[in-house]
Amino acid sequence: MTAPVPFSEPSWLMGLPSAYYTDSHRNFQKAIRPFIQQHLLDHAMEWDKAGTVPEHVFHDFAQAHMLIPALPAPLPIDWLRRLGISELAGGLKVEDFDYLHALIYSDEMARAGVVGPSASLTTGFAFGVPPILKFGSAPLQEKVLPDLLTGRKRCCIAITEPDAGSDVANITTTAVRSDCGKITNGIWSDYSSMAVRTGPPGSGAAGLSMMVVPLKNHPGVTMRRLNVAGAASSGTTYIELDDVKVPAENLIGTGGLGMRYIMTNFNHERLALAVNATRQARVALSAAFEYVMKREAFGAPLMNQPVVRHRLAKAGGRLESQWAWVEQFAYQMTRMKKDDADRELGGMTGLLKAQAGIVFRECADTAVLLFGGNGLTRSGQGELVEMLYREVLAVRIPGGSEDVLLDLAVRQLVRLYQAKTKALQAKAKI
Missing domain, CATH: 1.20.140.10 (Butyryl-CoA Dehydrogenase, subunit A, domain 3)
Known part of the structure; x- marks a missing residue:
């Protein structure tokens, strides 16, 4: 038996005192580490080499409520309770979850070093669901959140295009009343929280809105995996939208406020x-x-x-x-x-x-x-x-x-x- 290798853990996990962490944080860390190790980290290298994570892993995490900590704090308490979720690992009540719990979760999920497998599980959940939670209308939330929060369906975030990159304000995917992008987790997703241009060309951030766009088996949607240099198993996807019909009620919040929501x-x-x-x-x-x-x-x-x-x-x-x-x-x-x-x-x-x-x-x-x-x-x-x-x-x-x-x-x-x-x-x- 040997001591931990220097630099292998944060100091608070090496037995040194910290002013930040309470018993709640320590109990949460001790509870989630074995689950994450068994269900993710033990296989992370193998899955990343293969370029994909088996579908059952997402559902294993969802059933154990181990995707919920990927959401921003505070958690959507009312929604979670409606769905029968009142506690997370370690007896952590959903209303007590804070950003130090979120930090612990992210750190534990990355302990294998390669983050593609963990990203394949959490990226869409962490970044695609929050705009719906914060700004979606009540009917839109009722339509998609029960399945998304329980992991019965999956969501991704779509705010990157080949010609825009980090310049989100100048995306060209357009929504017209009656939308191509590089998107993480898209290949597995049922929905995308997507930035679309509803204002005229050249209107910049003021012309952006957000919509929930159906993906899987939806007419006009074509998806293909992109081979990338890092995080190979995260599911980076190229999505083409050709005259895709989306219900007007799938608009997230108010038109023209998409950049603010992002x-x-x-x-x-x-x-x-x-x-x-x-x-x-x-x-x-x-x-x-x-x-x-x-x-x-x-x-x-x-x-x-x-x-x-x-x-x-x-x-x-x-x-x-x-x-x-x-x-x-x-x-x-x-x-x-x-x-x-x-x-x-x-x-x-x-x-x-x-x-x-x-x-x-x-x-x-x-x-x-x-x-x-x-x-x-x-x-x-x-x-x-x-x-x-x-x-x-x-x-x-x-x-x-x-x-x-x-x-x-x-x-x-x-x-x-x-x-x-x-x-x-x-x-x-x-």
């Missing part, structure tokens, strides 16, 4: 992505640490070489600093009203996600370099770190590509500073 889920989405990437960085660095402890070269363990320790130290410092920032964000989101968090943290959440990708790159680079030739092989001792190295760009681009988010963060900080300064000056004149 943005309200960005903090949740980018925090989850940052948690995933930070755990992937942890898996890569701890694998490297363990390897150089036992790997010998020139008659001594690699750990005896100062350059090796220097690489581990640099990457480790960045990793633990990133995790501390992630925890801080999650804690702040448990303590702030949603509108305040959207305003105060929106730009910085983009920076958090971008920085997570940068830290993951550093740790993956370190792991491959310390594994040496083994780190270039797709089998054997270096299999995991080689796979993680290929996952880096699948973190730095989705959810807003790195350069876009870096710029967005500073622009939003400038706007926030100017608004606060103006308010202070106005108050001083009273």
Whole structure:
């Protein structure tokens, strides 16, 4: 029996004190880890190599209410109780679920390092369902939420096009009264929460709306899997819509407010992505640490070489600093009203996600370099770190590509500073 490998777990799971976590959080973590290990992580590498996750896994998670924690906090308590769901794992009451529980869930789901299998289960649930919950009309919610929240049917989020990328405001998929996109989880989905243009060309964000668009076996809908470099089993899908008929009542909320609706889920989405990437960085660095402890070269363990320790130290410092920032964000989101968090943290959440990708790159680079030739092989001792190295760009681009988010963060900080300064000056004149 050995102690945990350094950097293999966050400090609060290594027995060190933390001001953030309560008994509720600790009990939740202890309850979900065995389930996630058995039903997902033990098979994650195999499934990611195969490029798909068996359909029964989604239903196993749904039946155990293990998809619910992918939703933003607070949970839709009234809806869950109507569906007979009052508690989650560890005896956690749905009304007590907060963003630290969400952080724990995302971190546990990513412990295999490769996140394609977990993304195949949660991405559509986490990002496709919330717009319906927050803004959908009562009839629309009654129509789709019972099946979506219980996992009888699946949903995806569709806000990316080949010619738009991170520029969501300029998508061209058009809805006209009587809609092509790159979408995660689409290949399995019954519905898509889709951004569509209802305003004239060139109207930008003001011309966007959101609709629930039926996909499976629906006339005019064509779907095909896209082979991607990272998160291969997540189900990235190319969807073509050719004169697809969608009931007018499938409009989410008010026409023309689609961009606003999309943005309200960005903090949740980018925090989850940052948690995933930070755990992937942890898996890569701890694998490297363990390897150089036992790997010998020139008659001594690699750990005896100062350059090796220097690489581990640099990457480790960045990793633990990133995790501390992630925890801080999650804690702040448990303590702030949603509108305040959207305003105060929106730009910085983009920076958090971008920085997570940068830290993951550093740790993956370190792991491959310390594994040496083994780190270039797709089998054997270096299999995991080689796979993680290929996952880096699948973190730095989705959810807003790195350069876009870096710029967005500073622009939003400038706007926030100017608004606060103006308010202070106005108050001083009273």
